Amino acid sequence: MMKLTTEEQEMLEGKYGKAAKKSMEILTTLGDIFEADSMVKVYGVQIAGVSYANLGEAGLEFLSEMAEDGKVRVLTTLNPAGMDRENWQALGIDEEFAKNQNRVIDAFAKMGIITTCSCTPYLIGNTPHYGQHLAWAESSAVCYANSVIGARTNREGGPSALASAITGKTPNYGYHLDANRYSQVHFKVNTPIRGTDQFGILGKIIGDKLVEIGKKIPYISGIPIATIEELKSFCASVATYGGTALFHMEEITPEYDRYPKPSDNVFKIDKDDMNQARLELIDEDSEIDFVSIGCPHASIHEIATIAELLEGKKIKKEFWITTARPTKKLADAAGYSKLIEDAGAKFAADTCCVVAPIKGRFKGIMVDSAKACYYGRAKNKFKVRIGTLEQCVEEAIK
């Protein structure tokens, strides 16, 4: 059994209200299951399970019950919702869904959660520092926080993340402990990797291999430099295909030399592997009628690039740029949004192609994200094609 502080014990007994009691019940049970010795304070929380399409009426009921007396104690942000909160009509979302989606977001807001509705909290202010403890849901952001930032979080689900937000605590096990952050397998990359699409493809190769050999934490060498955008694409992909919550990348991530490098389990990745994996993300006979950039949510840098490519052009296919609302506002101020919208492309802020209810609306989707390929196929039954950001824009214009 875990050692609890007086305050934690009182939460469990209900002295801090119903929501805190249920939250502490969730956290102590998880702590006991995973043999945590105590709770640890968290700096911030990222909550998943926001789309009404996934939660349904019962999920909403659970959140509403928690919101009766639950208030968050730490900085807490929210994953994407099932729609753009301002522009949902233009994106073909029906009114009934919009009403219900807003009820979900209102329940979160009532608890003091900042309703960012983004999968990239680290780009918009929920930005932890090296070594800080977190309770984050959203697999791509978890991987980013652990690996790229060197913060510490397990892969939380919606309810456990909410429980940590309300109590400010998480059980001290898993990725919170040094002992569980060692890499177990070494991937040597022998070919240049550039662009969000290639980093996504590399994530798929490594993720698939990790599942095959039953390992979790890779050490990756041979990548001389990487941008934030490339790393967020890699995180999303390796988390999707491999369930990976932490990787170390030589000379790139902050903990790469904190632990010994694995000496056995060494795999090489060369150009042929990259080509082969790319082909796996291109469906033959795919007729593309939908293009989307922003999985994970597009950064202001990516939006600037898209604006430049679209300036003075007209698109011929449905083209969505999915991003966080604050990033969209920055794009408005910089004049990028006007260039993009004048070309006929649409912003879908607060949401994304993974959680929006768009199943069956399109035949084929072109993306620069390996994660978006996975969910495009599995969830939305689209044919998929991966390409560079530039190729995606070209496809939309063609």
Place this chain on the structure above:
Amino acid sequence: MKLIGRKIYKGIAEAEAIVTKDGISFYGGIDPDTGKVVEVGHELEGQTISGKVLVFPSGKGSTVGSYTMYRMMKNKNAPAAIVNKEIDTIIAVGCIISEIPCVDKIEIDKIKTGQNLIVNGMEGTVEVK
């Protein structure tokens, strides 16, 4: 026969067992409105788990599965109890928020579909009648 495991969530339930060697994903794998297993190729595909003691090795799939379990409880077609070989976070959290008695670390191959079970979530035991 009394099997001894670990308590996950409190409560006592007596019901018929439905056993599978496959993992279960509540999100996408089970229809919360009917209680039927809908995952294509699953050992229990087409069968109803409502009101039974659902016995399986471990959870899998999306973390939204915890909410699916809550939805089944509200629809009054959740399992009466859950018995696992090794619990995972999704199932544990689902049981807590839905108040479904749950025990793990049980040798589940000793249990057969159709047997009557008493699951005791306070003691962490499963009695096969």
